[in-house]
Amino acid sequence: MLLQLNKIFKWVNVGGSRTFLLRDINLTVQQGEFISIMGPSGSGKSTLLHIIGMLDDADEGEYVFADQNVFKLKEKQRSQLYKQHIGFVFQAYHLIDELTVYENIETPLIYQDMKGSERKAVVADILDRFGIVGKKDLFPSQLSGGQQQLVGIARALASNPKVILADEPTGNLNSKQGEEIMELFKKLNKEDGVTIIQVTHSEKNASYGSRTIHLLDGRVDQIVNS
Amino acid sequence: MLRNYFKIAWRNLFRNKLYSTINIGGLALGLAACMLIMLYVAHEYSFDRFHKNANRIFTVYSKTVMGADTMQMLNFSYASAPIVEKNDGAITASMRVKKEYKPVIIQNPEKVKAKFVESSLLYADANFFQFFSFKLLKGNSKTVLNQPFFMVISEDIALKYFGNADPIGKTLQVKNDSTYLFRVSGVMKNNPSNTSIRADFVVSLSSLKSMPEAEPFMESESFQGGAFLTFFTLKNQNDVAHVQHTMQTLGKKVDKDSKDRYLLTALPDMHLKFDDSANIKYIQIFPLVAILILLLALVNYMSLSTARATLRAKEIGVRKVNGASRKSVAFQFYVESSLYAVLSFGFACLLCVLFQSRFFNLLQLNIDASFVYSPAFIISIALLLLFTILIAGLYPSIVMSSFKPVEMMSGKKSSNGSGVWVRKTFTVLQFAIAVALIVCGLIIDRQLHHLRHTETGVNRENVLVVPVQKTMGISGNALRKDLQDLHGIISTAMAHYPLYKGYDMFFIQGKAKNENISLPILSVDEHFISTLGIKWRKAPIDKFVISQPKKVVINEAAVNKLNIQGDPIGKTIDFGRDEYAIAGVVKNFNFQSLNAKIDALVMFVAPDTTNTWGIEGNSGASMFIRVNPKTNLPVLISQIKNTYEKYDKDTPFEFQFVDDAFNAMFKAEDRLAGIFSLFIILTVLIAGMGLFGLAAFTAQQRTKEIGIRKVLGATVTQITTLLSSDFLRLVLIAFFIASPIAWYVMNQWLNDFTYRIEISWWIFALAGIIAVLIALLTVSFQAIKAALANPVKSLRTE
Structure with missing residues (x-):
């Protein structure tokens, strides 16, 4: 078991009344799974992803990641856990505009206090794996959307995480680019055993996963195994 | 890691040229002003401290009661110093010097052309070069003045009268009432700029004994007032009270009903106490102004950096998602601020070098280059840099590192309310300082005008004064x-x-x-x-x-x-x-x-x-x-x-217009006015720059709002007004804060004048109008630019 969510609740108070973003979410994810989260706008997909990614807290419930109770960890330990095991991929890529491709991929390694020479080796390896060695000195604005997302995924993988959380990774791409990215995810999942949890609107993309979780109004509506 | 931070800071610097210019330029201006003022103040306080025994050398002065007035007298009789020294064991050495009051004509008898009027001839006891630490380049400090009609000249004077020839042993002819021949026995370094004892010629005091015109000064054989500045070196600086007591007793011996008091003051205090009393006012005001200007520049820097923070929110979010802790983000922004601060500092140094001579002309000051490079001053400048880095980085790094990545990703811009509030406060503060300085400057200008045009009962115009010797x-x-x-x-x-x-x-x-x-x-x-x-x-x-x-x-x-x-x-x-x-x-x-x-x-x-x-x-x-x-x-x-x-x-012909002599009396006020106009320009410039940057930023932030308003039918004028009025409100608040403070301070200042103006309301009105105009000018440029933008474009990018 990689991670487990038990009875997760999250809400906001708007004008005195409580609006639930998530209600009673229970989810167990095994190492090497490929999970898709689907649901209409406002159903809580992103919030759930943020909680899994430790970017956000729940108001109630328990979250166990790699045998550790996340909500009870201290900030520092949680950050440690998260730095080592989780990679993020965004719909809008979120590359740092002022940094080159190489430097963007290097960034998470810097925060892991990896030594300069080692960082070089890791980044070089990833550039090679993704076939973007030739673009390493370009800035994000000089790349197409698909290429930017490729760099985004490369960056997420740089720290060799156990799980990649992807928030609509193909949302800003055309269908061909999207397909390439999904193929990449599939390959990473199959060949490297990386656990992938993606939020998506598209049935087609969801079908790449082994399990699809349908959310509705913050609740798990349906779980479909494929 | 550090390299990564520097890189991104460097790229940001060039990516946003406008912001960088305003940020670095504003800070550099403030720092330059601050440095120049520091230089001035440090120089004033360094007076006479270069003497080896500076903390043990004291000047004698008396508070002499004359009728209803008490006057401070610095000069004592020829006999005074030896008498006091004999009667007090705490004194290890004494020194008398007498400045020649009127200019004398000095000539090199071998060169007819080497004849000049000199006004800095000093008679001094034989131990002058042991008592003080003026450097002798030629001659023995023990013997250079030990005989009558020996003379030590400065390097410049040696060059002036003897060219490159060795002056030692040569003679100079000094024409006082009679003509005397002095033998050059030594050459000293030119006086440093921070000495209150100045002389180009130091001649032996014993010469006076055989000069008939000095007879009146030499008569008195008791401890009393006279013509000689008198100094003592004490064994210990705590012996002051003891020596003062001895002098008091000696004074009573001469006149037992005398109410005069005899006192000592440390040599380094002499300059500000007696020499240039106009300066002491500035010494108190200027550091304050320097701090204000630095504060203004720093505040400007901080408010601009944090304003820009929203644009950097994405980067910060990404970094945090990629594992950056709050500490490392804070550190990154500190590194960035440091880089900017160091750059500003470099520009400030450059500005200083460029404007140094002009600034000192304005203050009618002369500061040695060697003082600028003295370790003490360099250390204080280094401290200024450190302080700037520390403060400039503090607020931005705290604010920026607090951004939450989730907010960034869910598309919420992190323009948190407190940031806006802080920036508004900063703007008010800046403009309050600017308005206050404008008011002060206007009042100083009016007061000077008033002094110059006051009816003095004398028709000063077209009257020349020619001194007759x-x-x-x-x-x-x-x-x-x-x-x-x-x-x-x-x-x-x-x-x-x-x-x-x-x-x-x-x-x-x-x-x-x-x-x-x-x-x-x-x-x-x-x-x-x-x-x-x-x-x-x-x-x-x-x-x-x-x-x-x-x-x-x-x-x-x-x-x-x-x-x-x-x-x-x-x-x-x-x-x-x-x-x-x-x-x-x-x-x-x-x-x-x-x-x-x-x-x-x-x-x-x-x-x-x-x-x-x-x-x-x-x-x-x-x-x-x-x-x-x-x-x-x-x-x-x-x-x-x-x-x-x-x-x-x-005696060479000299003349002065009575009008000029009259105006010369306002030297101190003139300097103040000059300095103030400089300060005003600086603050207005810095405040204007800050506002310009802030307005640009606000316009950028409100692009979407402006787009929507335009689509809904707002005109360019309406949008410009909308954007400008926010800032104008801040300037008005600043005006109401600054006016009473400026009024109070200037009223105190005016109270020192016998002939003073009353502060009239129009000065405040004018200052207010100036501030508003500056604000309008800077803000409306950005506002109009934003208002003219095509809404379709701005809405699409959102």
Whole structure:
């Protein structure tokens, strides 16, 4: 078991009344799974992803990641856990505009206090794996959307995480680019055993996963195994 | 990691050229101003500290009671120093120096051309170069002054009189009343700029013993006032009270009823206490202004950086998602701020170098280059850099590192409310400082104008003063007669003192017992009153009466001070030896500086046949020449010069306009006004830059709002008004905060003046209008730009 969510609740108070973003979410994810989260706008997909990614807290419930109770960890330990095991991929890529491709991929390694020479080796390896060695000195604005997302995924993988959380990774791409990215995810999942949890609107993309979780109004509506 | 931060900071610097320029430029301006002021203040405080024993050397001064006034006297008799030294074991060495009051003519007898008028000749005890730490380049410090008519000259003087030849052993001829030959026994380094004891020529004090003109100074054999600055080196700096007590006892021996007090002051304090008292005001005000300007620049920097933070929110979010802790983000922004601060600092240094001489001209200061590079000053500059880095980075790093990545990703811009509030406060603060300084500057300017144009009772225009020295002998009158014949000269007059620069003081017995009345005295000739356009209150019956023996002319203030009832004409004043009858009363006129109210004045009027003007007065006399304003002045002056040189071949011709002499009295205020205009320009520039940046940022942030408003039908004017009015409100708040503070401070300042203006409301109105205009100018540029933008574009990008 990689991670487990038990009875997760999250809400906001708007004008005195409580609006639930998530209600009673229970989810167990095994190492090497490929999970898709689907649901209409406002159903809580992103919030759930943020909680899994430790970017956000729940108001109630328990979250166990790699045998550790996340909500009870201290900030520092949680950050440690998260730095080592989780990679993020965004719909809008979120590359740092002022940094080159190489430097963007290097960034998470810097925060892991990896030594300069080692960082070089890791980044070089990833550039090679993704076939973007030739673009390493370009800035994000000089790349197409698909290429930017490729760099985004490369960056997420740089720290060799156990799980990649992807928030609509193909949302800003055309269908061909999207397909390439999904193929990449599939390959990473199959060949490297990386656990992938993606939020998506598209049935087609969801079908790449082994399990699809349908959310509705913050609740798990349906779980479909494929 | 550090390299990564530097890289991104560097790229950001070039990516946002406008912000970078405003940020770095503003900070550099503030830092440069701060550095220059620091240089000035540090220099003032460094006076006389270069002496090895600076903390043990003390200057003697007395508080002497004269009539109702207490005066500080720095000069003591020739005998004083040895007497005190003999009577107090705590004194290890003593020193007397006497400055030659009037300029002397010095000549190298071997070179006819090497003849100049010199005004910095100092007589000093033989141990001068051991007592003080002036550096001797040639000669032995123990023997250079140990014989009469030995002379030590500065490097510059050596060059001036001897060229590159070795001056040691050569002679220089000094023309005082008689001519003396001095032998050059040593060469010293030029005086540093921070010494209060200045001399180009130091000659042995023992020379005075054989100089007849010095006889009056050498007579006294007791401890009392005299002509010599007196210094002591004490064994221990805690012996001050002991020595003061000894001096007090010695003083009582001379006059047991004396109320005089004898005191010591540390040598390094002498400069600010006695030398340049105008400076002490600035020394207090300037550091404050420096801090204000630095604060302004830092606040500007912080507010701009945090304003930009929202644009960096994405980067911060990404970094945090990628594992950056709050600490490392804070550190990153610190590194960035440091880079900017160091760059600003570099530019500031450059600005300093460029504007240093202008700034010091404005302050009428002279600061050695060696002082600028002294370790003490470099350390203080380094501290300034450190402080700047520390403060400049603090707020941005705290604010930026607090951004939450989730907010960034869910598309919420992190323009948190508190940031906006802080920036508004900063803007108000900046403009409050600017408005306050503008008000101060306007008031200083008005006050100066008022002083210059105050009715002083003297027609100062077109009157020249020519000093007449002893070398003129008895030819003064012949010169006057000759000048009178020149076309373009209306009238001439003689007096002992130039106007505003001195008068004698008499104490006469008042009506009550033991009452002493002080009476300022001017010795003038019969043309003085008419030449200077002084008005009569009660004119004499016949204008020749006033110059008859035992007659005096007094002013209105004297009538009051002496409490003369009825018609003063014919009443007498008892001057001890003789009684003088009042021949006429003139209206009050300012004969001393405008710092004082017009005091009583008695004028002894000599007939124009008197020809002993130059000889009588100790420091010569002054000739007043009223010229016709329509004449060709340069030609006339050269004619006067030629005539003058016919009668006096030794003392070079000099002249000054009474108007200039009058204006020179406001040197301190002039400096202040000059400095203030500089400060105003700086603050306005910095505040304007800050506002410009902030407006640009706000416009950028509100792009979407502006787009929507335009789609809904808002006109360009409406949008410009919308964007500008926010800032104008801030400027108005700043105005209301700054005005009372400025009013209070300037009212205090004005209270020091005898002749002062009242602060009128229009000064505040003008300052307010200036501030609003500056704000409008900077803001509306951005606002109009934003308002003109195509809404389709701005809405699509969102």
